[in-house]
Structure formats: structure tokens, C-alpha cells
Amino acid sequence: MTHWFHRNPLKATAPVFFNLYGVATNNAAAKICNDLRSTRLKLLELFTDVNCNMDMMKNAVDAYFSLLQGFITSLDGTTQENKLRFIQNFKWTDTLQGNIVSAQQDAIFELVSMEFNIALWHTKYASRLAGKEDITVDEAKDVHRSLRNAAGIFKHIKESEVSRLVTAPEKGKDLESRVLDTYIIQCQAEAQEDHTLTTLDPIYTAKWRKYLQLKNCFYLAYAYCYYGQTLLASDKCGEAIRSLQETEKYYSKAEVLCKEYRQTKGPGSTAKPSEHLFFTKLGTYVRNTLEKCQRENGFIYFQKVPPEAPQLELKASYGLVEPQSFELPALAAPWTQETYTAFDITRGPKDDKAKDKKEEEVKPVKEPDLKPQKDTGCSIS
Incomplete structure (x- = not known):
């Protein structure tokens, strides 16, 4: 991680x-x-x-x-x-x-x-x-x-x-x-911090802001994915499909932002989330869950898929x-x-x-180059 x-x-x-x-x-x-x-x-x-x-x-x-x-x-x-x-x-x-x-x-x-x-x-x-x-x-x-x-x-x-x-x-x-x-x-x-950077000079903050944007998209993808599971368990298959479609949208956007982030110049270390198990695992899980929902809707539920994505409860108190x-x-x-x-x-x-x-001399700080260890899939932040 x-x-x-x-x-x-x-x-x-x-x-x-x-x-x-x-x-x-x-x-x-x-x-x-x-x-x-x-x-x-x-x-x-x-x-x-x-x-x-x-x-x-x-x-x-x-x-x-x-x-x-x-x-x-x-x-x-x-x-x-x-x-x-x-x-x-x-x-x-x-x-x-x-x-x-x-x-x-x-x-x-x-x-x-x-x-x-x-x-x-x-x-x-x-x-x-x-x-x-x-x-x-x-x-x-x-x-x-x-x-x-x-x-x-x-x-x-x-x-x-x-x-x-x-x-x-x-x-x-x-x-x-x-x-x-x-x-x-x-x-x-680390999913709520981006708006405070919008008024600062992008020359110095573009890389940092791009990173925060991709994390925001990634966590929204996670949220819609698990909300889709909850809807399916409540026999709301049509809404579950729409929620998982929203997951795919945010996950695809996160993939694009990962590439843009790595190409953006600026201070700070460069994170590589798209190369880690917890990132790729979500993409595979979303595709499999969406296919499952679509199959069950075609054989069991026959529910319409809403045009608008369901609203998430984002004001968590914990x-x-x-x-x-x-x-x-x-x-x-x-x-x-x-x-x-x-x-x-x-x-x-x-x-x-x-x-x-x-x-008078101010020398740059030589920070240790820490190599990434084996990914456990943990997403502590």
C-alpha cells in the first residue's frame, strides 16, 4: 500500500x-x-x-x-x-x-x-x-x-x-x-480534500490535486459497488444494475486519472494505485457482479433499470x-x-x-526510496 x-x-x-x-x-x-x-x-x-x-x-x-x-x-x-x-x-x-x-x-x-x-x-x-x-x-x-x-x-x-x-x-x-x-x-x-486546492496555482498543485481526484473516483466506485450489492440483496435488481453501472463509470475515470497523475509534473512521490491488487481486484469484481445482476434480472426479476443512479448516503458519522x-x-x-x-x-x-x-546553504532533503512490498489488498488510508 x-x-x-x-x-x-x-x-x-x-x-x-x-x-x-x-x-x-x-x-x-x-x-x-x-x-x-x-x-x-x-x-x-x-x-x-x-x-x-x-x-x-x-x-x-x-x-x-x-x-x-x-x-x-x-x-x-x-x-x-x-x-x-x-x-x-x-x-x-x-x-x-x-x-x-x-x-x-x-x-x-x-x-x-x-x-x-x-x-x-x-x-x-x-x-x-x-x-x-x-x-x-x-x-x-x-x-x-x-x-x-x-x-x-x-x-x-x-x-x-x-x-x-x-x-x-x-x-x-x-x-x-x-x-x-x-x-x-x-x-x-483522503476522499474529501480536493476542493480546497481549486483556487491555488495549478503549477504547484496540479499533481497533488490529480491524485486526490483519482482517489475520490476510486472510493465512489467502491461505494456504488457495495451499494449495488445491498440493493440486490433487497431484491432491487434494476437499481442494483444502475448502481453498478455507476461503479463502472467512476472506475474507468479513476483508471484515466491514474495515467494522467503519473504524467503530471509536480512535487511529491508518485503513487501507483493502478498497479496494485486492491485496484485491479475492484475492476474484476465489478464486472462479475454486474454480469450476475443482469443475468438474474433477465431470468428472475424483470425490473427496469432506472435512468438515474441511486443516491448515496455520504454524510457518515464514523x-x-x-x-x-x-x-x-x-x-x-x-x-x-x-x-x-x-x-x-x-x-x-x-x-x-x-x-x-x-x-546560507539549503540542500534538498534526501528521502529514502522505499520499495513497494507485496500487496495484501488492504486499503487503509
């Missing part, structure tokens, strides 16, 4: 060394800077570690964010802005416009950008688990939990963090509300992935009033030209 999922690429970022020589005036302050550098690097490494699980990710996130909050939270007992918030520059790419780098000298920009990548990791982790040959019940629960976590983080960014940025998000970029809405909805239910509430960890213990005072921003960081040059 790994290659059923379309996943946009991880955001790339420039190295950040937190070289606040001169500003950090004692050993405790200097250690915080060193710990910020090492915990950030560890977190970035886990994004591409195929052995990373949710517990490992949470520990790394807590370690970095608990320190980073010392650059955001007020620590002097007043309501004034943290004096360290704008002292360090951060650079991040965009998931849809990957070659374009955004830079802000703002610790909150770093926070929301890293949160975004954490949410993306959860979607990729869910995809990787669902792609296993023999997925267990516990692993299936982890798929569900990981998608809830991702939805919760995207929701937290949209509702709690974006408004705190000094520089408003650019249209069509990761932190813009329409993009965040699409990520949230995709995590909740099965949707609800976002898991996301909370930042508590401030790290080393952040005390004394340590905060030891950062003297009036002195300004000393120049370190060699390291500053490295901080």
Missing part, C-alpha cells in the same frame, strides 16, 4: 549553529546554544531515518522545542517580547515550491516550519506502516494515530501559530490557510480521523531567569564567516 499514497516532499532547511558568541555571556547560556544546535540536527536526521518511530520522534521534538521556547516565551516576568526571538535567521523551503527559499529572522518562523515537517513525517510514517506486507492490528492503530497527530499539528499551526508571525504567509505557500486546510482534510479522510490535539512541551529546565539574563543582545554576535557561509 505504500505507493497508494501521494506524499509531498519534506521541507529543506539551512543548518543553524546558534553561534551567539558574545551574546551568551556565561557557560550556561553557551550550553543552551550548543544543545539547540545538537537537538535540531538530531530532529532533522530522524525525518529521513526509516527506523524512526513515533516515540523516537516525540522525544526528539520535545528536546528541541523545549529549548527553542526560550527564544519565544517571555522569561523576564513581563509581557514584553522575548529579547532573543529575532536574533537568529532561519531558512526553509516550501513543500509545493521546493526550490524557493523563505528566510525569516524569527524563532516562531522556525517553530512553525519545523512543526510542519513533523506533521509531514507523520503522514509518511503512516504510509510506510500501511505498506507493510503483514500489517498487524497494533500497526493499523498506529497508522490511524499518526494521521491524527499530523492533522492535529497542521491544525495547531493554522489556529495558534501563523497569526504570531511578523511576516504574513505568502499565497499558495505552506503556511497559507488553503494549503493547511488541504493537509488537515487529507489526513482526516470513520473520519479526528485531529489529535498538539501541545508544545514545557520549557527546558536550563532556561532560568539567570540564564536568560546572561544573554546580552546589546553586544551582538561576533562574526564567524566560515560558519555563516554554511548557514
Whole structure:
């Protein structure tokens, strides 16, 4: 199932060394800077570690964010802005416009950008688990939990963090509300997310949108197929035939969209649903069931086939992935009033030209190339 999922690429970022020589005036302050550098690097490494699980990710996130909050939270007992918030520059790419780098000298920009990548990791982790040959019940629960976590983080960014940025998000970029809405909805239910992309620039969203369209058609085909079975079991053979004819229509459209999706250029991995058992199996099943209905109608029921397809009940009250509430960890213990005072921003960081040059580089994230495993026919999403 790994290659059923379309996943946009991880955001790339420039190295950040937190070289606040001169500003950090004692050993405790200097250690915080060193710990910020090492915990950030560890977190970035886990994004591409195929052995990373949710517990490992949470520990790394807590370690970095608990320190980073010392650059955001007020620590002097007043309501004034943290004096360290704008002292360090951060650079991040965009998931849809990957070659374009955004830079802000703002610790909150770093926070929301890293949160975004954490949410993306959860979607990729869910995809990787669902792609296993023999997925267990516990692993299936982890798929569900990981998608809830991702939805919760995207929701937290949209509702709690974006408004705190000094520089408003650019249209069509990761932190813009329409993009965040699409990520949230995709995590909740991957058959309902397409309409939020329609107003975004197709240059960057065409591939993602094409994928969501084909999934929508595929799930509608499934819905009409099983509804047709239900109608046949209720001796409504004519309506069952019409429902299965609607299945054929959506299945054929999904096949066309699969080809168009693979030919469409754009960011993200390329899913290959048409090559998997669960996709081809549905086509065969639909044809056999429709032939059965037509035979029985010709010999037993003699019912007219309605010109219009039966209406599906689409407002299900179950099965949707609800976002898991996301909370930042508590401030790290080393952040005390004394340590905060030891950062003297009036002195300004000393120049370190060699390291500053490295901080300018934003290299693409090399994500592992996961090979699809034997398809079990499972359709966890």
C-alpha cells in the first residue's frame, strides 16, 4: 500500500549553529546554544531515518522545542517580547515550491516550519506502516494515530501559530490557510480534500490535486459497488444494475486519472494505485457482479433499470480521523531567569564567516526510496 499514497516532499532547511558568541555571556547560556544546535540536527536526521518511530520522534521534538521556547516565551516576568526571538535567521523551503527559499529572522518562523515537517513525517510514517506486507492490528492503530497527530499539528499551526508571525504567509505557500486546510482534510479522510486546492496555482498543485481526484473516483466506485450489492440483496435488481453501472463509470475515470497523475509534473512521490491488487481486484469484481445482476434480472426479476443512479448516503458519522490535539512541551529546565539574563543582545554576535557561509546553504532533503512490498489488498488510508 505504500505507493497508494501521494506524499509531498519534506521541507529543506539551512543548518543553524546558534553561534551567539558574545551574546551568551556565561557557560550556561553557551550550553543552551550548543544543545539547540545538537537537538535540531538530531530532529532533522530522524525525518529521513526509516527506523524512526513515533516515540523516537516525540522525544526528539520535545528536546528541541523545549529549548527553542526560550527564544519565544517571555522569561523576564513581563509581557514584553522575548529579547532573543529575532536574533537568529532561519531558512526553509516550501513543500509545493521546493526550490524557493523563505528566510525569516524569527524563532516562531522556525517553530512553525519545523512543526510542519513533523506533521509531514507523520503522514509518511503512516504510509510506510500501511505498506507493510503483514500489517498487524497494533500497526493499523498506529497508522490511524499518526494521521491524527499530523492533522492535529497542521491544525495547531493554522489556529495558534501563523497569526504570531511578523511576516504574513505568502499565497499558495505552506503556511497559507488553503494549503493547511488541504493537509488537515487529507489526513482526516483522503476522499474529501480536493476542493480546497481549486483556487491555488495549478503549477504547484496540479499533481497533488490529480491524485486526490483519482482517489475520490476510486472510493465512489467502491461505494456504488457495495451499494449495488445491498440493493440486490433487497431484491432491487434494476437499481442494483444502475448502481453498478455507476461503479463502472467512476472506475474507468479513476483508471484515466491514474495515467494522467503519473504524467503530471509536480512535487511529491508518485503513487501507483493502478498497479496494485486492491485496484485491479475492484475492476474484476465489478464486472462479475454486474454480469450476475443482469443475468438474474433477465431470468428472475424483470425490473427496469432506472435512468438515474441511486443516491448515496455520504454524510457518515464514523470513520473520519479526528485531529489529535498538539501541545508544545514545557520549557527546558536550563532556561532560568539567570540564564536568560546572561544573554546580552546589546553586544551582538561576533562574526564567524566560515560558519555563516554554511548557514546560507539549503540542500534538498534526501528521502529514502522505499520499495513497494507485496500487496495484501488492504486499503487503509
